Amino acid sequence: MSTPPNTPLPEEHPIAPYLRMDRMPHIWCPTCGIGTVVKCFATALEETQLDLDKVTIVSGIGCTGRVAGYMNLDAFHTTHGRAIPFATGIKLGRPELEVVVFSGDGDLTGIGGNHFIHAARRNMDLLVILVNNFIYGMTGGQNAPTTPTTARSSTMPFGNFERPFNLPHLAASCGATFVSRWTCLHIRRLTKCIRTALGRKGFRFIEVIAPCSTLYSRLNRLGSGLDLIKFYHDNSEIRHGADTRELEIGYQDSFVCGNFVDEERPTFLDLMNAHYEEVLGDRYVRMPPEGGWIHE
Amino acid sequence: MKADPAGVLTGVHYLDGDFACGEGAMAAGCRFVAGYPITPSTEVVERISRRFPMMGGTFIQMEDELASMAAVTGGVWTGTKCMTVTSGPGFSLMMENIGLAAMMETPCVVVNVQRGGPSTGLPTMVGQGDMMQARWGSHGDYELIALSPQSPQEAFDLTIVAFNLAEVWRVPVMFMMDECVGHMTEKVVIPPSDEIDIVPRVLSDKAPGDYLPYEVNGRPVPEFVRVGDGYRFHTTGLTHDERGYPVMSVECQEDSVHRIINKIRLNANDIVRYDEENVDGADVVVVAYGITARVTRMAIDMARTEGVKVGFLRLIVVWPFPEDRIREIASSTKAFVVPEINYGQMVLEVERCAAGKAPAILVPHGGGGVHDPAVICQAIVEAAK
Amino acid sequence: MSERTEIRITGFGGQGVVLAGHIIGHACAVNAGKHATMIQSFGPEARGSACSTTLAVSDTEVLYPYIGRPDIFVVMSAEGYEKYRDELIDDGILVYEKDLVPFKAKEGQKAYGVSSTRIAEEIGRAIVQNIVMLGFFTAATEIVPLKAMREGVAESVPAGTEELNLRAFDAGFEAFQESYGSGAEKKIEVAPVGN
Numbered sequence: 001m002s003t004p005p006n007t008p009l010p011e012e013h014p015i016a017p018y019l020r021m022d023r024m025p026h027i028w029c030p031t032c033g034i035g036t037v038v039k040c041f042a043t044a045l046e047e048t049q050l051d052l053d054k055v056t057i058v059s060g061i062g063c064t065g066r067v068a069g070y071m072n073l074d075a076f077h078t079t080h081g082r083a084i085p086f087a088t089g090i091k092l093g094r095p096e097l098e099v100v101v102f103s104g105d106g107d108l109t110g111i112g113g114n115h116f117i118h119a120a121r122r123n124m125d126l127l128v129i130l131v132n133n134f135i136y137g138m139t140g141g142q143n144a145p146t147t148p149t150t151a152r153s154s155t156m157p158f159g160n161f162e163r164p165f166n167l168p169h170l171a172a173s174c175g176a177t178f179v180s181r182w183t184c185l186h187i188r189r190l191t192k193c194i195r196t197a198l199g200r201k202g203f204r205f206i207e208v209i210a211p212c213s214t215l216y217s218r219l220n221r222l223g224s225g226l227d228l229i230k231f232y233h234d235n236s237e238i239r240h241g242a243d244t245r246e247l248e249i250g251y252q253d254s255f256v257c258g259n260f261v262d263e264e265r266p267t268f269l270d271l272m273n274a275h276y277e278e279v280l281g282d283r284y285v286r287m288p289p290e291g292g293w294i295h296e
Numbered sequence: 297m298k299a300d301p302a303g304v305l306t307g308v309h310y311l312d313g314d315f316a317c318g319e320g321a322m323a324a325g326c327r328f329v330a331g332y333p334i335t336p337s338t339e340v341v342e343r344i345s346r347r348f349p350m351m352g353g354t355f356i357q358m359e360d361e362l363a364s365m366a367a368v369t370g371g372v373w374t375g376t377k378c379m380t381v382t383s384g385p386g387f388s389l390m391m392e393n394i395g396l397a398a399m400m401e402t403p404c405v406v407v408n409v410q411r412g413g414p415s416t417g418l419p420t421m422v423g424q425g426d427m428m429q430a431r432w433g434s435h436g437d438y439e440l441i442a443l444s445p446q447s448p449q450e451a452f453d454l455t456i457v458a459f460n461l462a463e464v465w466r467v468p469v470m471f472m473m474d475e476c477v478g479h480m481t482e483k484v485v486i487p488p489s490d491e492i493d494i495v496p497r498v499l500s501d502k503a504p505g506d507y508l509p510y511e512v513n514g515r516p517v518p519e520f521v522r523v524g525d526g527y528r529f530h531t532t533g534l535t536h537d538e539r540g541y542p543v544m545s546v547e548c549q550e551d552s553v554h555r556i557i558n559k560i561r562l563n564a565n566d567i568v569r570y571d572e573e574n575v576d577g578a579d580v581v582v583v584a585y586g587i588t589a590r591v592t593r594m595a596i597d598m599a600r601t602e603g604v605k606v607g608f609l610r611l612i613v614v615w616p617f618p619e620d621r622i623r624e625i626a627s628s629t630k631a632f633v634v635p636e637i638n639y640g641q642m643v644l645e646v647e648r649c650a651a652g653k654a655p656a657i658l659v660p661h662g663g664g665g666v667h668d669p670a671v672i673c674q675a676i677v678e679a680a681k
Numbered sequence: 682m683s684e685r686t687e688i689r690i691t692g693f694g695g696q697g698v699v700l701a702g703h704i705i706g707h708a709c710a711v712n713a714g715k716h717a718t719m720i721q722s723f724g725p726e727a728r729g730s731a732c733s734t735t736l737a738v739s740d741t742e743v744l745y746p747y748i749g750r751p752d753i754f755v756v757m758s759a760e761g762y763e764k765y766r767d768e769l770i771d772d773g774i775l776v777y778e779k780d781l782v783p784f785k786a787k788e789g790q791k792a793y794g795v796s797s798t799r800i801a802e803e804i805g806r807a808i809v810q811n812i813v814m815l816g817f818f819t820a821a822t823e824i825v826p827l828k829a830m831r832e833g834v835a836e837s838v839p840a841g842t843e844e845l846n847l848r849a850f851d852a853g854f855e856a857f858q859e860s861y862g863s864g865a866e867k868k869i870e871v872a873p874v875g876n
Contacts, residue, residue, distance in 0.1 A: 020530070023541060053526040058370070069530060069542065074523040076373070077532035077542070078366065079396050085330075085363035086393075089370030090523055092354045093328050093378065097524050115366075118359040268356075276349045285302070285352040292327030292352055293375030293522065295496050296297045310707035310717075310837075480746050481703060481719040483710035590744045669745065 018042035018052075020072050027066055031225025033184035033210025034064055034131050038071070040187060041102070041129065044194035055098045058087040060112060062138045063212075064104035064131040071102075081112030084119045087126050094291035095269055098127070098198065105132040105146040109165055113145065120174035123202045125267040129194065130205065131184075132167065133212035141215030148251035152219045169244035171205040172261050178204035179244065179261035184211075185233035186257065193259060202267045209236070209255070222252070299323050299456075299492035302351040311484040313451040313477040317407055318343035319486060320455025321379050325494050326405070327353040328378045330367035332360050332386060335419045336475040337409035340381040361386035365393035365406070372402045373531075375497050375522040377459060381407040383475075384426055385416060387433070394468050395434030396533045401510075401517065401556060403462035403497075405455070407471040409478040410586075412663030422475040423663035424586055424637035428644075430470040431615045437553055439560035441567060442470035442615035444585040448482045454612065460495040461567065461613075465559060466517045472614060474637065476587040476666060497522075504528065509540040510552070516559040564616040571610040578607030579680045581625050582633045583646050585611040587666055592635055595672035602673075604680040614642065622649035631679035635659035635672045655679075684740055686824055687748035691733040691765055692757030692778075697811030700837065701755070702734035704815055705825065708833025709738050713825045718743040731760050738824060753822055756782055757797070757814060776818050778810075793821040795856050801849060809849035812838070816853025820863070827854070 013019075019042065028034050045052065052073055059068035061080035068075040078086045083101045091099045101108070108116050108130050119126060135153055136142040143153040146167065147160045156162075172179045178200050182190040190208060197204040209232050211217060213225025222228050231252070240258040249255045266274065276284040303322035311319070318340045321329070329348070331341045345355040358364040364380045371378040382390060387408045397404055412418030413425045426433075430442045441461050445451045451473060458469040500507055500519035509529045510518045518538075521527045534542035535549050560567065575581055580599075584592040589610040596606045607629065611618070622645075626632070631654050634643035640658045647656035659675045661667050688705065692698040702719050709717035715738055722733040735748045754769040756762045757778040769775060772789045779794035786792060797813040804813075812834060819830045831847060838846040857863075
């Protein structure tokens with residue numbers, strides 16, 4: 001984020017305690033949307049008053065994959081597509097932790113698509129925040145599983161002829177218990193949504209539409225990143241509880257935002273514990289909330 | 297410390313190698329296993345999934361081996377000892393996150409019950425063709441540890457050793473069983489828990505503000521903490537500094553990658569493990585591992601009746617390789633004979649270490665069975681001439 | 682070279698072929714102080730098709746895990762008999778399910794048949810057919826002492842079924858004695874396999 005010249009910087013940014021300030025400046029381009037999503041996440045953490053020592057963040061690879069590296073939490077920057085299974089290992093190894101996966105569309109639903117659908121199916125207790133910029137940004141604007149049909153990417157220079165994922169529908173149909181979509185300019189709504197999701201259990205999925213100012217915007221001649229942020233915001237219609245089948249995103253078309261699914265279902269660990277308690281009775285020994293660490 | 301009795305099935309059992317390996321993991325304190333079913337390794341996780349609920353362990357069958365290895369790498373950071381289990385095709389998929397585990401210095405155990413390959417190969421039949429993959433399979437430079445058991449009893453004993461070595465050196469340890477040992481049922485003695493030594497996860501006693509995840513201060517490995525204990529640490533598969541922060545520089549690459557290599561290379565003599573028999577003064581020294589080591593002992597007996605002075609070196613830890621010992625032997629023996637169920641893998645290491653002082657003669661077997669001892673014997677007799 | 686006895690057990694899937702092999706191995710290795718290595722034949726076979734397991738039993742460590750021509754062949758199905766009958770060594774011992782295996786005598790081989798399925802049904806549970814066969818096998822081959830085999834059965838079958846299985850085992854053992862006499866007069870010599 002650039003600062004106009006001669007404007008004095010505040011002593012400390014309000015979300016600084018949630019960030020690794022020793023890693024600033026970050027790597028994101030000017031007018032990239034990821035930063036505002038991080039701000040919303042940090043604000044939501046502050047509002048929930050969670051014990052941050054018990055919140056863990058896991059990212060994969062890509063522009064959004066760098067988020068874990070900037071958060072002042074126990075943080076894991078893992079391999080491409082594997083943030084969800086890596087996070088699954090943390091959750092099952094120490095069940096008391098709140099585990100957040102923060103990554104991009106290509107990472108989580110391209111190379112990591114299989115993990116995404118299975119974690120949703122199992123209702124693994126993870127909050128997944130996915131920033132969707134419709135393109136592979138870090139590697140130079142290649143086609144993503146989310147690139148709208150007809151949009152240009154560096155590997156679809158004549159326009160994309162594939163059909164993209166409708167991510168809220170994918171998540172909901174696989175069993176996610178909390179499904180939302182916002183844009184990165186819905187600051188208050190997105191913050192509230194993350195705060196709500198942090199208070200829920202199970203596989204919680206929030207898609208955040210954000211501009212890739214450097215690649216997607218340039219390849220498609222869509223103006224500056226700011227123009228694109230504003231376009232997304234102004235062309236999104238808020239429809240809570242919408243049928244997720246109707247959430248496809250066409251190229252530079254209007255689309256639906258809102259909270260679509262918010263239901264309570266037992267998580268993987270709830271089901272496992274209840275099942276073994278029923279079947280095995282007193283013989284079942286539950287892993288302690290603080291994990292299976294064996295020590296003297 | 298001594299093993300947690302909850303995981304130790306003390307007694308005299310008749311178990312196959314897969315079951316014994318599972319028992320070894322539970323005795324070693326493993327309490328999280330993520331895996332994907334693949335013949336001939338599946339019995340390991342079947343055993344564990346049946347016994348884990350009674351000892352506070354969690355098993356999850358993941359969607360594939362990419363996910364299994366990722367979940368294990370994540371799980372380790374909670375302080376829980378973790379393992380995954382697979383065979384050749386799955387081992388190939390695990391390579392991605394085995395590299396991550398090496399880079400993050402994540403101690404865990406990866407069991408590979410080797411079958412005939414390449415590709416789908418011989419799912420139900422023996423092979424030893426993944427030995428080099430265990431060492432070199434993930435991209436980039438790193439070092440790790442690998443072991444090879446020759447019996448169900450060793451599948452139990454050495455799985456515990458594998459977990460202990462992983463903790464000491466903070467590396468993923470490859471447990472390179474073969475299908476024959478995995479599917480072979482024999483007597484397995486499981487001692488009382490107070491006779492089993494395990495290396496617990498040792499955590500740093502530094503305060504969160506003073507702790508850096510990759511600071512070593514001259515030690516071979518950094519101090520560990522657990523996720524969720526307030527350290528707010530960061531780790532990454534990118535080249536990183538002591539803080540665990542990515543640093544894209546020649547200097548940081550040299551510092552960090554060279555250290556994870558040297559922690560094994562410079563300490564190899566503390567890690568290597570082998571059995572030796574009549575090596576000094578032998579005309580021919582046979583080097584073997586896994587099931588092939590047992591068949592080889594028959595061949596050696598046969599060759600001795602023909603008057604050949606044969607020595608035997610059985611690899612137990614296969615990686616790091618006992619370079620110094622092989623070098624030493626090379627200057628006193630006429631030749632090495634290396635039978636293995638592949639077309640030449642560990643023989644390349646023997647040849648490298650022998651450095652032209654003594655030839656290393658491969659006795660290959662394509663897989664699906666074990667060597668005819670007479671064939672190995674013939675190679676020994678020829679080599680002695 | 683130590684004395685080594687090789688055994689093949691075969692039948693159709695569901696008959697408990699592998700458990701039978703497991704119990705013999707367990708009895709030899711855990712209860713009788715011998716070395717016993719069991720190998721199952723793994724294949725894509727479904728229930729009902731051919732199933733086989735082999736054992737190498739020795740006073741010293743079993744170095745070579747697979748068998749060549751078995752000294753003892755226990756067979757519980759016609760299909761298994763057809764597939765493996767020629768493997769049995771010339772002076773080997775054949776133990777077979779009398780009502781399922783179309784036995785043809787071969788000179789030099791000792792052959793002992795038992796209606797193990799019928800006996801199991803008389804006990805009340807056809808499923809213990811393999812254990813009846815084990816009792817019969819124990820009397821016929823004397824490869825492992827009766828006590829060790831009975832312990833092996835009790836330690837290997839599911840908890841709560843020990844009594845039923847031991848009854849089946851004893852019925853098989855007695856069936857041999859009724860048909861072929863006991864002990865000394867049929868004492869067998871197991872030929873060592875050169876290896």
